[in-house]
Amino acid sequence: MSKKLIGVDLGGTTIKFAILTAEGEIQQKWSVETNVLDEGSHIVPDIIESINHHLDLFGMTPDQFIGIGMGTPGTVDIENGTVEAAFNLNWKEKQELKKQIEEGTGMKFAVDNDANVAALGERWKGAGENDNEVTFVTLGTGVGGGVITNGEMVHGAGAGGEIGHVNVEPGGFLCTCGNKGCLETYASATGVVRVARHMAEEFAGNSELKQMLDNGEEISSKLVFDLAKADDVLAKLVVDKVCYYLGLACANIGSLLNPSFIVIGGGVSAAGSFLLDQVDAYFKKYAFPSVKKTTVLKLAELGNDAGVIGAASLALKFNN
Incomplete structure (x- = not known):
């Protein structure tokens, strides 16, 4: 045996x-x-x-x-x-x-x-298809991830693969790490809510999301995505902004590493192709030409x- x-x-x-x-x-x-x-x-x-x-x-x-x-x-x-x-x-x-x-x-x-x-795990038995070049981005309470190249995990001098702290908006939202504008502050579950609150302040149109925020109701990233799918104008703007930051970060990862797959997982990724398609559009807009042909964005497959x-x-x- x-x-x-x-x-x-x-x-x-x-x-x-x-x-x-x-x-x-x-x-x-x-x-x-x-x-x-x-x-x-x-x-x-x-x-x-x-x-x-x-x-x-x-x-x-x-x-x-x-x-x-x-x-x-x-x-x-x-x-x-x-x-x-x-x-x-x-x-x-x-x-x-x-x-x-x-x-x-x-x-x-x-x-x-x-x-x-x-x-x-995702590289071995999930969306990474056991390829030697895989980057994993997980969107949960924060944004985490891991970089695998030549079949080996990249650790750097100790803090390699801190994808959540790639800076996507210099001078932007304050992160728990002390910097401003980290991907985590925009694309995590808490980041999506933060973007929604910020954008609601300047939004003047009709929106269920806007009403909920103005009334002091609790919202979640899932709610924001559900409302965006239902055509809520503000929710769609929020999701577009979040996907812009994610797509930009993935384009930068692609230019640096050119992995075969960038796999997106974690709770926020439950939005599925609605999220992935928009992130992919921004990825293709900002990625190096040969990278956009050879790096594929995918949703994680293994869950828990x-x-x-x-x-x-x-x-x-x-x-x-």
Whole structure:
């Protein structure tokens, strides 16, 4: 029997686990709640306990596995398998993940940043078609992503692939990073709402979105896209502005890297082809001529499974 992989997707509220074949097919999935109490000191023991418990449950042993891969928030030291400063996990001190999990499970362990890991998942088994040149952009509460070139994840000197902090509007909205005009401030779920509020102030026509904002009602990025699909004038202007910034960023990514695919995922991407078609139009407007012929924009395909699949792929390096 060929050996299996374990993928772990560590999030602020849930830890997702999967057992996969060496070819990346999910065979079992489960999840546990993330216990961030006591400075996150329960998280690693909970991961070890859950893996060991499920191996017992399935009648499996560590020698049947190539290894464990994990995606985590925070600043990751890939070589040493440690994580620092993951604030949504309440980790303030360095976490010795590799050492603890290898000792606790008897299996080899590899870790990377969660956005990078989702990129690896989409590249391996999703929209990236296992191509060697893939850039992944994820539109959630923020904007994250990962860059894969020559089949390898780009880490730079430590902060490579920070797509959300590509500057698309110098002097624009203030970002949590301290700069102004980052892509994240326009194209994330919170960014879409911010653009809507900003544009509503100067809009004078008839618009349901305008009325809702003027009345102090809560709105979401999904609502903005739904109203735009329903022909709301202000909502359409907001979506056009968001797609302009995304398309511009993708054109710049294309000119720098010329990936085969730029894959767009995350919650905002649920708007589907309505989003993608408009982003693609701006991409083609601003991209270098040969890039617009060779780089294809696609929607992500794996949804919530991207994290565990990408994490599992980290363990394949032990398969030598």
